[in-house]
Amino acid sequence: MAHLDSNLAPLIASAARHLRNARGVVTVGDLLRMRPTRYLSYDSEVTELRDGEFVVLIGTIKSAHTRSMSTRKGSMLTAVLTDGHQDVDMTFFNARAHENKLLPGVRVIAGGQVGTYNHRRQLAHPGYTLLDEAAEAALPGLYPVYPAIPKLHNWNLVQAVGLVLDALEPLPDPLPAPLRSRHRLPGLGETLRMLHRPETRAEVARARERLRYEEALVLQTVLAQRRVQRAQEEAALAIAEGGPLLTAFTDRLPFTLTAGQEQVAGEIAADLASTVPMNRLLQGEVGSGKTVLALRAMLSAVDGGAQAALLAPTEVLATQHHRSITAMLGDLAEGGLLGGSEIGTRVVLLTGSQGSASRRRALADVVSGDAGIVIGTHALLQEDVAFYNLGLVVVDEQHRFGVEQRDVLRGKASGTPHLLVMTATPIPRTIAMTVFGDMETSTLTELPAGRSPIQTFVVDEHRPGWLERTWARIGEECRAGRQAYVVCPRIGPGASGGESGGESGGDEEGEVDWFSDGFGQGEQAPARPEMIGVLETFEELSTEASLAGLRIGLLHGKLPTEEKDAVMRAFAAGELDVLVATTVIEVGVDVPNATVMVVRDADRFGVSQLHQLRGRVGRGGHPGLCLLATRAADGPAGERLTAVAATTDGFELAQLDLRQRREGDILGARQSGGRGRLQFLSLAHDEETIATARADAAELIAQDPDLSGHPELAGVIEEWLRREQADFLEKT
Ligand code: ADP
Ligand code: MG
Numbered sequence: 001m002a003h004l005d006s007n008l009a010p011l012i013a014s015a016a017r018h019l020r021n022a023r024g025v026v027t028v029g030d031l032l033r034m035r036p037t038r039y040l041s042y043d044s045e046v047t048e049l050r051d052g053e054f055v056v057l058i059g060t061i062k063s064a065h066t067r068s069m070s071t072r073k074g075s076m077l078t079a080v081l082t083d084g085h086q087d088v089d090m091t092f093f094n095a096r097a098h099e100n101k102l103l104p105g106v107r108v109i110a111g112g113q114v115g116t117y118n119h120r121r122q123l124a125h126p127g128y129t130l131l132d133e134a135a136e137a138a139l140p141g142l143y144p145v146y147p148a149i150p151k152l153h154n155w156n157l158v159q160a161v162g163l164v165l166d167a168l169e170p171l172p173d174p175l176p177a178p179l180r181s182r183h184r185l186p187g188l189g190e191t192l193r194m195l196h197r198p199e200t201r202a203e204v205a206r207a208r209e210r211l212r213y214e215e216a217l218v219l220q221t222v223l224a225q226r227r228v229q230r231a232q233e234e235a236a237l238a239i240a241e242g243g244p245l246l247t248a249f250t251d252r253l254p255f256t257l258t259a260g261q262e263q264v265a266g267e268i269a270a271d272l273a274s275t276v277p278m279n280r281l282l283q284g285e286v287g288s289g290k291t292v293l294a295l296r297a298m299l300s301a302v303d304g305g306a307q308a309a310l311l312a313p314t315e316v317l318a319t320q321h322h323r324s325i326t327a328m329l330g331d332l333a334e335g336g337l338l339g340g341s342e343i344g345t346r347v348v349l350l351t352g353s354q355g356s357a358s359r360r361r362a363l364a365d366v367v368s369g370d371a372g373i374v375i376g377t378h379a380l381l382q383e384d385v386a387f388y389n390l391g392l393v394v395v396d397e398q399h400r401f402g403v404e405q406r407d408v409l410r411g412k413a414s415g416t417p418h419l420l421v422m423t424a425t426p427i428p429r430t431i432a433m434t435v436f437g438d439m440e441t442s443t444l445t446e447l448p449a450g451r452s453p454i455q456t457f458v459v460d461e462h463r464p465g466w467l468e469r470t471w472a473r474i475g476e477e478c479r480a481g482r483q484a485y486v487v488c489p490r491i492g493p494g495a496s497g498g499e500s501g502g503e504s505g506g507d508e509e510g511e512v513d514w515f516s517d518g519f520g521q522g523e524q525a526p527a528r529p530e531m532i533g534v535l536e537t538f539e540e541l542s543t544e545a546s547l548a549g550l551r552i553g554l555l556h557g558k559l560p561t562e563e564k565d566a567v568m569r570a571f572a573a574g575e576l577d578v579l580v581a582t583t584v585i586e587v588g589v590d591v592p593n594a595t596v597m598v599v600r601d602a603d604r605f606g607v608s609q610l611h612q613l614r615g616r617v618g619r620g621g622h623p624g625l626c627l628l629a630t631r632a633a634d635g636p637a638g639e640r641l642t643a644v645a646a647t648t649d650g651f652e653l654a655q656l657d658l659r660q661r662r663e664g665d666i667l668g669a670r671q672s673g674g675r676g677r678l679q680f681l682s683l684a685h686d687e688e689t690i691a692t693a694r695a696d697a698a699e700l701i702a703q704d705p706d707l708s709g710h711p712e713l714a715g716v717i718e719e720w721l722r723r724e725q726a727d728f729l730e731k732t
Pocket of ligand 2: 291
């Protein structure tokens with residue numbers, strides 16, 4: 001074996017470089033936590049080998065010969081490997097490096113990709129190791145295959161891992177012994193051995209089970225610590241319910257809260273009344289009445305002498321919030337103005353595209369405290385925005401914001417403000433327990449009365465007449481006095497590629513989000529036709545006979561702000577019949593008279609995004625209709641659309657969405673502030689493990705809040721947090 005060792009020193013150096021470049025694998029720990037995607041046994045029959053397959057074979061070199069090549073320098077070695085019945089050629093273009101080793105009669109284990117040349121099976125430049133009797137006897141039962149790393153042969157990687165394993169000192173185990181024995185999990189050293197050099201599939205399963213649990217425990221311990229820490233922090237303010245502003249607002253509300261809303265309002269009020277800062281996630285379908293509850297909380301804050309900030313993901317949405325909140329408040333929003341209500345306050349809007357004079361006025365109102373309610377986009381996060389006394393932060397449609405952005409805003413308060421995060425995207429339980437695991441959650445399950453059902457159909461654009469029928473349907477609705485949306489995945493031809501390609505920039509950067517990726521794990525996006533844009537659709541509809549005489553508007557992120565605003569206003573006022581738009585309208589837009597939603601190239605959108613879009617219709621007394629037009633009705637994209645069409649249950653769809661995304665996208669930068677580093681735990685499948693670890697972590701932190709009795713676990717967590725921090729710094 002000594003010769004193998006001596007050759008490996010330079011090999012590991014270069015392996016280390018490729019590992020770092022391709023996967024950020026730097027430490028021994030990183031390497032040993034790389035998850036083999038599959039395992040091979042060595043008993044493949046040569047006759048059963050298929051082209052392209054990666055295989056590992058054990059055999060004897062039957063013959064070997066070197067010949068010079070006509071087309072390139074050097075010589076080529078072909079060694080024939082036999083398993084006793086069948087032969088495979090091993091070919092190398094640098095004969096000299098191998099001809100002294102691959103001599104007839106030696107035993108080798110070789111791994112590589114199967115190919116065919118001149119009707120013979122071959123492995124082109126495979127990895128291999130010479131075997132003596134002892135080495136052959138010591139081979140593990142299964143051979144691991146790691147995720148592909150550019151320029152690094154799996155063979156070399158296996159060897160590098162083996163060297164590291166052999167050099168390893170006994171490992172301290174981050175899992176507390178009582179938990180390990182409670183769940184019958186193997187120790188860390190044994191786990192890593194079973195992961196990388198398993199004898200049986202059962203060992204692989206055991207190793208994975210332990211690492212899954214460990215990841216879940218680390219995550220949950222971090223979250224448990226955060227919850228405890230937060231409970232010890234002082235809130236900026238304990239706010240009692242029932243102040244004059246809230247009371248006046250309640251008196252003039254034109255409807256009564258649903259039972260669900262009452263309950264959540266109670267939960268929020270109880271949080272606000274405590275000095276422990278609220279950290280609550282409010283989830284509820286679009287139109288379930290979250291905003292009213294947020295407004296109540298904001299009014300309470302003002303009653304308590306503090307300010308409230310509402311952070312919205314897009315300018316359209318911030319502006320709409322400003323408009324509707326100002327309208328709901330009436331003269332209560334004219335505090336300090338001549339003729340306004342005495343108990344009222346002022347509501348200001350801060351967006352990126354605001355003129356500098358108006359921005360200066362708004363900033364002055366915010367810093368003086370004259371504005372009790374401040375609504376805005378990312379512009380709220382800028383450094384020059386200073387509050388008089390920020391007591392409550394509300395984040396709308398949270399999936400557009402990362403944790404860091406929430407924290408920037410919270411940092412603008414002198415104490416710790418209360419935090420209410422709202423989302424219309426139903427959050428599966430595993431996500432609630434992880435990504436939002438440090439928050440309390442409230443859920444609105446019923447819609448206010450008077451909402452109508454939405455029907456959804458998939459429109460196969462390749463079928464003759466179907467698209468025409470779609471436009472005709474819009475025509476009928478509009479002539480009956482209703483309105484329609486037509487949504488496209490991008491602005492126009494020539495706009496840069498990607499989902500909603502040309503949309504990024506300024507306040508609208510949230511338009512492309514983590515929901516747009518509908519592809520499954522490791523699946524490659526097939527080549528697809530150019531996406532349809534709003535510009536060409538607008539043209540098309542303007543000359544469409546069945547829409548003759550109807551007023552058609554155009555809305556996308558690249559329009560000047562005033563124009564966007566004017567278009568949205570006109571549509572809301574019923575002065576436009578059809579609105580052709582990008583996903584700027586995805587969240588929060590509320591036009592109850594709109595009844596039809598057509599999504600073009602619907603396969604280009606993620607499940608949750610389609611569900612969000614669909615929520616724009618059926619908000620009034622008329623039934624909603626959603627038509628998902630696609631040119632890819634056959635295949636997986638079509639199945640996804642059919643699934644969306646089949647249910648309006650947001651939780652069911654969220655589960656579907658989760659299954660289709662990579663873990664990295666879920667715990668990815670936008671969500672958790674770190675690149676996905678869950679290797680073994682699956683948020684889509686490991687609900688039970690996560691729930692168990694959550695309970696274990698709570699118990700652990702209750703007994704040992706600073707983990708001083710668990711230094712190994714504390715070390716792993718520290719490393720985890722350090723990386724999260726590093727990722728954050730990298731991004732800013
Ligand atoms: P969400 O923010 O959850 O999408 P909103 O708070 O915007 O929902 O509510 C959608 C619409 O329903 C708004 O026009 C709102 O005024 C109205 N609404 C909210 N609560 C009720 C209720 N209890 N009864 C009737 N209408 C309601
Ligand atoms: Mg809303």
